[in-house]
Amino acid sequence: MNKSSHVLCKYCKKSYIPRPCDLDKHISTKKHKDAEQNDKQKLFSEFAAGKKVARAEILWSFFTIYRNLSFNLSEYAGFFLQSMFPDSNIASSISINRKKNKKNYRKCTFKNG
Numbered sequence: 634m635n636k637s638s639h640v641l642c643k644y645c646k647k648s649y650i651p652r653p654c655d656l657d658k659h660i661s662t663k664k665h666k667d668a669e670q671n672d673k674q675k676l677f678s679e680f681a682a683g684k685k686v687a688r689a690e691i692l693w694s695f696f697t698i699y700r701n702l703s704f705n706l707s708e709y710a711g712f713f714l715q716s717m718f719p720d721s722n723i724a725s726s727i728s729i730n731r732k733k734n735k736k737n738y739r740k741c742t743f744k745n746g
């Protein structure tokens with residue numbers, strides 16, 4: 634049988650011949666269920682971490698706008714946050730700069746105006 638007649642399970646990376654009985658048998662195995670659960674938890678963790686980073690970046694933008702701080706300050710904020718919190722995954726993922734802060738500012742002012 635050639636390789637194109639095989640399918641690959643995206644969770645446990647196992648290749649098998651796609652017969653209905655094999656599919657049912659495969660998805661009922663502990664290995665497949667554990668791999669599927671781990672994949673979903675990983676996706677959720679990545680999503681949650683991404684939301685925390687976006688929240689931190691938006692809070693920074695609101696802070697600079699509310700306190701009427703220079704957009705140029707944002708060029709250095711990411712560096713300082715990463716230096717102050719070297720163990721933080723959120724701080725290490727923050728990407729703040731003048732251009733992004735200006736973009737957030739426009740979104741805020743146009744939304745309210």
Ligand SMILES: [Zn+2]
Pocket residue numbers: 642643644645646647659660664665668
């Ligand atoms: Zn599987």
